[in-house]
Amino acid sequence: MMSEDTHLIKAIQIHKSFENKHVLKGIDIDIPKGLSTTLIGPSGSGKSVLFKCLQGLMEIDEGEIFINGQNRTSISLSTSRLLEHKWGVLFQYGGLFDSLTVWENICFLLINDGNISRKEAHKIAEEKLSIVGLSPELCDVYPNNLSGGMQKRVGFARAIVNNPKLLFLDEPTAGLDPITSKQICKFISDSVSKLGATTISISSDLKTVDEISDQIVMINDGQVVWNGSASQLYKTENAFVQQFVNKRATGPIKVAV
Structure with a gap:
């Protein structure tokens, strides 16, 4: 047991x-x-x-x-x-904010907490994108320009941003x-x-x-x-x-x- x-x-x-x-x-x-x-x-x-x-x-x-x-x-x-x-959460349909860029979506919680600069958050987003097999060049792209599969991977990058x-x-x-x-x-x-x-x-x-x-x-x-x-x-x-x-x-x- x-x-x-x-x-x-x-x-x-x-x-x-x-x-x-x-x-x-x-x-x-x-x-x-x-x-x-x-x-x-x-x-x-x-x-x-x-x-x-x-x-x-x-x-x-x-x-x-x-x-x-x-x-x-x-x-x-x-x-x-x-x-x-x-905790980290991956929503069924990605749950990304259309008005935010990819990196802002990934680091949304970190930015809101105010514990790191936007420059530091951007770097973290690049690292997480690499983990999920996406190019860091996507950081400044908006979600509506991504395929469904890419949005899901961005959602997963956001879920693990805090190393939960x-x-x-x-x-x-x-x-x-x-x-x-x-x-x-x-x-x-x-x-x-x-x-x-x-x-x-x-x-x-x-x-x-x-x-x-x-x-x-x-x-x-x-x-x-x-x-x-x-x-x-x-x-x-x-x-x-x-x-x-x-x-x-x-x-x-x-x-x-």
Whole structure:
């Protein structure tokens, strides 16, 4: 069994409802330090809501979320913000600001904090662009002049600008061609290795799930129905997993159409 100090995040009996719809129904989940955990499940399963609750973007109705052993619901706002400054986030559609240049997007947080000069921030942006396989010459370009794949890579450069210990990745390869998807997966794996980072991802692409995940957690109808490694995903006899990975219309997963 994993000891407490190996968990970066531990969520216990998480409940969340919207009006009369009970979306999360007593979820327990452990996020191990230094590993990549991916949430999978059908549309409407509750995985996106859980993802946002773990980030602190949504308040939970019941339960507890511990971050490095600290109960998130009981820590001060200043402590919570300090924790969040050590996180990186990659949004599903890049989340870049159209009115800012590439380098300003990458270093948005650093510039707003006011701890470094714009010249220093520009240099950091150049370094991060190189890490994600883009030319530093793109620093002064605006996002609308970039392809979708390039925007995603800029988004990833922004996510790692603080050398974070925790990365939240929302559909990191959605809408990308196979080659760019492979590159993004490599950046994720390299970040976990080089930064010693922990990643929490949502992905609907099973190839991506297979490539980036140490731990996979399947959510269905607001509950955890399976938890295992990437190597176990295609071997388990779990009926939910079998239906999901084999794309079967019939089985225990009921999707509203």
